[in-house]
Amino acid sequence: MKLFSKETYIKRRARLKELVGSGIIFLPGNNEASLNYADNHYRFRQDSTFLYYFGLNEAGLNAAIDCDSREEILFGNEFTVEDIIWIGQQEGLKSKSEKVGISDLRPSNSVIDFIAAAKGRKVHYLPPYRADILNTLSDLLDQTREHISKGSSVELIDAVIQQRSYKSSEELEQMTEAVNISGLMHINAMRSAATGKFEYETVADIYQTAKAHNSYLAYPAIFSINGQILHNHYHGNQMTEGRMVLNDSGAENAMCYSGDITRTFPVNGKFSTKQKEIYDIVLDMETSSIESLKPRLLYKDVHLASNKLMISKLKDLGLLKGDVEEMVNLGVGGLFMPHGLGHMIGMDVHDMENLGENRVGYREGLERSTQLGLKSLRLGKELEKDFVITVEPGLYFIPDLIEKWKAEKKFEDFINYEKLKEYYNFGGVRIEDDVLITENGSEILGNPIPKTTKEVETTMAS
Ligand SMILES: [Mn+2]
Structure with a gap:
């Protein structure tokens, strides 16, 4: 003990x-x-x-x-x-x-x-x-x-x-260990995955890596070629040529501190142009969000800023049209990212969620939104020094949701439903790191885990 x-x-x-x-x-x-x-x-x-x-x-x-x-x-x-x-x-x-x-x-x-x-x-x-x-x-x-x-x-x-809410240096040591073990789980998963293998074969390597470091998983692994299904715990698919895999898994170390990391990579080890386009949008959302973090910043505003970035990039791709600011305010981005940008993390992967999400992540005068996406933002309030939070933007193409909005003619002035059909088979991308809020900014916990398309491809080739 x-x-x-x-x-x-x-x-x-x-x-x-x-x-x-x-x-x-x-x-x-x-x-x-x-x-x-x-x-x-x-x-x-x-x-x-x-x-x-x-x-x-x-x-x-x-x-x-x-x-x-x-x-x-x-x-x-x-x-x-x-x-x-x-x-x-x-x-x-x-x-x-x-x-x-x-x-x-x-x-x-x-x-x-x-x-x-x-x-x-x-x-x-x-x-x-x-x-x-x-x-x-x-x-x-x-x-x-x-x-x-x-x-x-x-x-x-x-x-x-x-x-x-405030992590001490001895806790940060534990959290860094949990993130480092999580990082190895991700690197080993990238190396294990291959066209024709079943998801559970690589999931086994994730569990093996955790156990080999005297750890468990902090939550059941989300590892799927159907990354657009947000909490997908089914691991029975064959990893097929042309798909990407979304791996959201983290270790809980011996002292019960958690890591929560997500990476998305192509099954065959090489991003296609279309995959790279979407991946780089999410990467840009993640890195620019992290760069902006500092005490007193409302995390809700970080969520909205990354939403705005996503919308303007999707507009460049021709999937959206019209005024970017207006789309942010109306919540058009919920179609592509129906979850929040992140949450507190500590001993619990959603830290202290049992004490009430709103008591942990909101405050008086800061109400939780009802918009798709923003309503699932678990942390909305001002960041403070020594908070550890996750930053986890995602971009998904969920055919059922797109078809529903289309049938309702929802935001049809903004959404190019015709062009979206080209993405029904795409899946989804999410990239997530665990970040400490410091005096003047932030610091990603742990050793770097391959993140750019080039780093991911290099890791998968080695
Ligand atoms: Mn998370």
Whole structure:
């Protein structure tokens, strides 16, 4: 089990107490989750907020912080000899909890009495996203599940966002490692892919690379010749001549920090003229967005600027016509990029999404748009130093969506539907990097991952 220094966790909890002010903070850790029978589990993933404050990456723990008495308690059971028969001798929980600065370790079931004794005081908890945790909260606090679902603590949510949004140097080290492993996954995928192979054969190499670096995938790989299908987890297609593959995959390293990287490359290792034209638009969107990043800039404006660039380039290609600014305002670009430019990243690939997308990525006075594309922008607010975000423009030709808009005669003054037919077989392109906001600008995390058409072709040829 890898941990930061004891002081890191002590400081984080001290700050949390300050931010929340009073009452009891209850942070449940995650439990094992059964797959097809009770003892066959999904891969265990600790709750990220629990990890942030308590560091212990194992199932069956709960934690409480009393803002008034300053007590910090971990609830969990020591291994028994019965456990050791099956899983071997383990470092004791007492010893582990001391490594994260916790001296008050109590048996699991004592959490019931602890919460009961707090009757009448405010118990802060985060929105539960797992059914077992929802049930636990419902039992402990003696409230209906509906009540629990609505009753999470805004003070606690905002405090956690306030801390986890800013990545410390020790976290950046972890994130850089995750991105570097992700980069190797991408380079190996470029080298593995070939005309006639099945997608899953290359996906296997992606998983192999992650595992070979003591990592898992931060989310199921999106690896498909149908890049226009945004969250495509089907890997059964044969990679055919003339197609491109979109690979959106990232590693989660041993300390549960994530990388989120996308590259798109031609199956046969050589971009056609048509593919290069579209690819270079996306590349231009990505690099110019990254170059513009700095503190205090609204990320929504970065999204819109890249949208504008895409629209003007599509106009050059004859796929759009008319006034560029007007098309940006009307949301014409949603046809080609129906998702947002990016999101926060950290331990969660969509960092803190369980705390509420709008609380993490928006603020009062900055409402989320309802336009296709912009409505899926998870981060709209001002950037700040030490945020780590993804920049992931894409350009897709989704025949069903194009046909729908065409039938509705939507934006027909702007969209050259006739010429778009030439792209129905094209697929889609997305390019994504993970970027740290610095004092005056930004910095792409990790070692460079082949990105220009030339770099991609060279990598695939080697
Ligand atoms: Mn992403």
